[in-house]
């Protein structure tokens with residue numbers, strides 16, 4: 001029987017509920033402590049999920065020697081700091097997305113995990129969505145041929161989060177691109193077979209979020225502290241000749257919200273959000289979308305279960321930071337290209 005993995009959760013805000021629920025559903029895991037700089041919040045979550053210890057600091061949580069692994073659910077500015085502390089204390093880490101504020105920080109995390117010989121998984125849970133999983137299966141079976149082009153779309157027309165620090169560059173590293181674009185770039189790139197990115201040409205725009213009077217899907221946001229982009233667009237080139245178009249927005253005057261991708265191959269195409277499949281049959285380009293997919297899948301819970309399984313059985317992570325660092329490099333490249341007003345290389 002696999003051993004019980006004892007877990008500490010760092011950060012008790014919105015997303016911690018998904019991690020706590022995921023661990024609660026995993027027969028091989030038990031959350032033994034939670035911490036937040038806001039002790040009230042940590043105590044409330046502890047009560048809600050029956051967690052024995054609540055602390056007001058990461059240092060106090062990491063002193064519990066029984067903890068094998070941690071989930072890091074703090075804002076982006078803290079991901080590197082808490083990850084390095086947890087790895088130094090000998091814990092495996094599941095860190096929320098984006099892995100860090102930038103790829104330089106991400107690389108320090110990857111190096112520290114390698115040195116500590118511990119798992120470092122990143123919370124890119126959308127890879128486990130039934131549409132993405134179906135798309136991956138048919139791409140791996142060769143049904144769409146060789147993917148050569150993709151669109152990665154994460155568009156909220158008026159969707160600035162009204163909680164947390166999502167509009168503040170110094171605490172987040174960026175705007176929609178690093179917050180929701182990280183998911184869509186990741187699952188698109190995953191479906192393309194994780195080709196090596198070599199160059200990016202991108203542009204970001206600040207037009208709406210830092211001005212008053214807009215009605216948002218999450219209620220009013222603090223436009224006075226908002227200093228991230230509203231919209232980012234880019235073309236990414238890969239070493240194998242494939243390309244990916246990226247569009248990501250918290251605010252954009254477009255006709256619909258979109259969260260998904262299209263992957264185009266020489267034999268067919270597949271898209272997610274919602275799933276759509278196009279194959280050529282008898283010379284006709286034909287819509288072949290499955291009638292049904294599993295419903296009600298909680299992708300965070302699947303990601304947590306995969307992490308627990310990797311820790312308990314000593315298996316590699318399904319979403320290792322050493323792979324996902326390329327997604328962070330693409331994002332860094334888009335911001336750098338926009339600033340330089342020219343294509344930049346990705347190394």
Ligand SMILES: NC(=O)c1ccc[n+]([C@@H]2O[C@H](COP(=O)([O-])OP(=O)(O)OC[C@H]3O[C@@H](n4cnc5c(N)ncnc54)[C@H](O)[C@@H]3O)[C@@H](O)[C@H]2O)c1
Pocket residue numbers: 010011012013014015016035036037038041057058073074075076078096097098123124125163164165179
């Ligand atoms: N995978 C996903 O789909 C998904 C969805 C939402 C959020 N997230 C990620 O999760 C992270 C947190 O987002 P959220 O929506 O829960 O934000 P949140 O603001 O609701 O919660 C963050 C919590 O971290 C606490 N905190 C801040 N610094 C801390 C520190 N040094 N030590 C301990 N606690 C600290 C805050 O007090 C707050 O309670 C972000 O990085 C975000 O990108 C991922």
